[in-house]
Amino acid sequence: MSIPILMYHQIDVPPPRGTRLRGLVVAPTSFVWQMKMLSFMGYRGLSMSELEPYLMGCKRGKVVGITFDDGYCNNVENALPVLLDQGFTATCYGVSGFIGGTNIWDRGIMFEKPLMSSRDWQRWLDAGMDVGSHTRSHAKLTELSDVEARAQIVDSKHELERAIGCEVRHFCYPYGAFRAAHQQMVLESGYVTATSTHRGRVHLGDDLFTLKRVMVARATHPLLFFLKVATSYEDLRA
Numbered sequence: 001m002s003i004p005i006l007m008y009h010q011i012d013v014p015p016p017r018g019t020r021l022r023g024l025v026v027a028p029t030s031f032v033w034q035m036k037m038l039s040f041m042g043y044r045g046l047s048m049s050e051l052e053p054y055l056m057g058c059k060r061g062k063v064v065g066i067t068f069d070d071g072y073c074n075n076v077e078n079a080l081p082v083l084l085d086q087g088f089t090a091t092c093y094g095v096s097g098f099i100g101g102t103n104i105w106d107r108g109i110m111f112e113k114p115l116m117s118s119r120d121w122q123r124w125l126d127a128g129m130d131v132g133s134h135t136r137s138h139a140k141l142t143e144l145s146d147v148e149a150r151a152q153i154v155d156s157k158h159e160l161e162r163a164i165g166c167e168v169r170h171f172c173y174p175y176g177a178f179r180a181a182h183q184q185m186v187l188e189s190g191y192v193t194a195t196s197t198h199r200g201r202v203h204l205g206d207d208l209f210t211l212k213r214v215m216v217a218r219a220t221h222p223l224l225f226f227l228k229v230a231t232s233y234e235d236l237r238a
């Protein structure tokens with residue numbers, strides 16, 4: 001069993017050439033063909049919550065996880081209608097301290113873009129999508145004390161649950177940075193999975209708190225998208 005968990009950030013028109021991290025902004029037209037291609041290939045795109053039984057080996061099927069990091073407004077504006085068109089679900093990992101704010105952690109590196117407000121999150125949730133946590137302040141856990149790291153992991157879960165009114169079962173490490181102690185904290189805080197930025201598809205028996213993902217970037221063309229999802233292309237690069 002190989003389950004690709006796709007990692008997206010923004011679905012939007014790309015910022016000007018030369019902008020750092022421009023590659024993380026996938027064009028809306030690309031996202032449309034990517035979702036159509038998954039359907040055509042017989043895959044179902046699922047949120048982390050719907051993917052749980054597959055990750056745990058209780059269910060089998062041709063499924064793909066769909067995740068968005070950071071919680072940009074353009075996920076609701078540009079990705080949500082496309083997901084609904086295909087009957088797919090997805091998880092968006094929000095930063096609980098910046099609901100309705102901007103990605104100020106990227107200041108000086110990348111354009112600041114609006115992040116989803118409580119109303120946007122509500123729309124996301126009401127459409128059948130899933131909410132995950134990406135800490136309180138997009139913190140690099142490896143630079144924090146254990147006490148601070150635990151607060152980021154625990155408090156973000158409760159803040160998101162309070163603000164959006166749903167259970168938050170899934171975590172995503174900002175910058176893909178974590179140590180073994182953080183995996184343990186995530187588990188102890190009541191999350192059931194955590195995704196990383198390690199490359200590769202998930203295989204049965206993999207640790208649920210260091211799940212690998214498949215990055216989809218602006219430059220991911222259709223052949224590459226196919227290779228990443230349906231072959232061992234990403235696994236070989238892990």
Ligand SMILES: [Zn+2]
Pocket residue numbers: 069070134138174175
């Ligand atoms: Zn992030």
